Ligand SMILES: Nc1ncnc2c1ncn2[C@@H]1O[C@H](COP(=O)(O)OP(=O)(O)OP(=O)(O)O)[C@@H](O)[C@H]1O
C-alpha cells in the first residue's frame with residue numbers, strides 16, 4: 186500500500202483506470218436498468234398492439250362474431266357471463282388444487298419410500314413412468330367408467346398428470362444429498378429418520394420446488410382435459426365444460442373468455458409456485474440468491 | 479508436547495492398526511499390510527502422494543469403510559472396524575467444509591448434538607463454546623454462503639470439536655485455502671490441540687505443513703498403499719513463525735521430503 190502511493194505515476198494511473206471502470210460500471214448499470222424495464226414493457230406492448238390489430242381486422246373486414254369475435258366483445262362477454270364463468274372457474278380450481286395437493290403428498294411420499302427401499306423403487310418406478318407416458322386423454326374415459334363420482338374421476342386424472350414431476354424430481358433430490366454430509370451423518374450415528382429429516386429432505390427441497398412448478402401447470406391441464414372427457418355437465422361443471430357447451434352453441438366470444446380465464450389461472454399458479462420457491466430458498470440456494478458480484 | 483500426550487504415552491495405543499488391507503470391489507488395492515499405532519495425544523500427519531490410500535485409512539479408522547483384511551484395536555479393548563465411531567468419540571473434518579447450506583452457522587455446529595437429542599437451548603452453551611474456539615461467535619446466525627472459505631473451514635472444525643472428541647481425523651482440511659489463511663488455521667489448530675489434548679490424525683500433501691504441525695509424520699507410498707517411514711518430529715510446542723524459519727524445521731522438512739521422494743520413486747520403479 187505504502188510504496189504504491191510514493192511511487193510517482195501510480196496514483197494517477199490508478200485514478201485514470203478508476204474513472205474508466207466507473208464509466209463502464211455506469212454503462213452496465215444503465216443497460217441493466219433498460220433491460221429490466223424492457224422485460225415488462227415489451228410483452229405488454231406486443232399484447233396491446235396485437236389486440237388493437239385484431240380489433241381493427243375484425244371491424245374493418247366485418248368478420249361475424251361467431252367466427253372471430255373482437256377483443257372488446259370478448260371482454261364484454263367475460264363481464265356479462267361472469268356468474269356462469271366464475272362458478273365454473275371455481276370448480277376447475279377445486280379440482281386443480283385438490284389434484285395438486287394429492288400429487289404433492291403422493292409424489293413426495295412415494296419418493297421417500299423409494300429412497301428408503303430399493304426394492305420398492307424397482308417394483309413401482311416403472312409403473313409411475315408408464316402412467317406418465319400414456320396420454321391422459323386415453324386413460325380418462327376408462328377412469329370415468331370405473332369411478333362413479335365425477336369429482337373423484339376428475340381428481341384422479343389431474344393427479345396422474347401432475348404427480349410424476351414431483352415424484353421424479355423429489356427422488357432425484359433425495360438421492361443428491363452431498364456424500365460427505367451423508368458420511369458425517371453416519372459418523373454421528375444418525376438414524377435413517379434423522380438422515381431423512383436433517384439431510385435428505387432439505388437437499389431435495391429445491392428439486393421438489395422445481396417439480397411443483399411444473400406440476401402446478403400440469404394439474405390445471407389435467408383437470409381441463411379430464412373435464413373434456415367427462416363431458417356431460419349440469420351443476421358443478423368446470424371451465425372445460427363451459428367451453429364445450431359454448432362451442433356447440435357457436436358462442437365463440439364465451440369460448441374466448443373461458444380460454445382467457447384458464448390462461449390467467451395457469452399464469453397465476455406458476456407465479457404463486459415461483460414465489461413460494463423463492464421464499465423457501467432465498468436464504469441459501471444458488472437459484473434464489475442475489476449475487477453481489 | 480501436550481500434557482495428555484505425556485501422561486498417556488506409555489499406555490496402550492489409542493488405536494492400533496494391524497496388517498490392514500483394503501481392496502475395492504473394482505480390484506484396486508488401496509492398502510496392503512498397513513500397520514500403525516496411534517498414541518493418545520499425538521499429532522500424527524499422514525504424508526504421501528495422491529492415491530496412496532490416506533483417505534482410505536482415515537475412513538477405516540472412522541468406521542466409514544471396512545478393511546478387507548487385518549484388525550483394528552482400540553484402547554478400550556474394542557475391536558473395529560465394525561465398532562461405531564460414536565463410541566470412540568471420533569470427529570472428522572473433510573477437505574471441503576461440508577456444511578449444510580440451508581442451516582446457519584449455529585445450526586451446522588448444533589447438528590452432532592442435535593442428532594443425539596439435544597434441543598437448541600440445551601446445546602446452546604456448547605455450540606457457542608465451540609464457535610468461540612474458532613473465533614466465530616459473532617457469526618452464529620450467518621449462512622455458509624456468507625462466509626469466506628477459511629471461515630467455512632472454521633465452522634467445520636467447530637462442528638468437529640463440539641462433541642469433545644478424543645480423536646480428530648482431518649483429511650487435507652486446509653488444502654483448498656490460501657497460504658495466509660492456512661498458516662493462521664494451522665496455528666489455531668495447534669493451539670486447540672495443546673489446550674484440549676485430543677489426538678489428531680492429519681492427512682496432507684504438504685511436507686511443510688506436516689512438519690510444522692505434527693510430532694510424528696507417517697510417510698506412505700502408493701500402489702499398494704503402505705507405510706514406508708515413521709518420522710518423529712522432536713521439536714517443542716508451541717511452534718510459531720520462528721519455528722518456520724529455524725534450522726530444525728528445515729532439517730525435518732528435508733528428511734520428510736527425501737522420504738517422500740524415495741517413496742514415490744519406489745512406487746514408480748515397482749510398477750512401471
Ligand atoms: N470407492 C472406491 N472405489 C474404488 N477405488 C477407490 C475408491 N476410493 C479410492 N479408491 C482407490 O484407492 C486408492 C487410494 O485412494 P485414497 O482416496 O485413499 O487416496 P489418497 O491418498 O487419499 O489420495 P489423495 O491424496 O488424492 O486424496 C486410489 O488408487 C483410488 O483410486
Ligand SMILES: [Mg+2]
Pocket residue numbers: 532533534649
Ligand atoms: Mg484423499
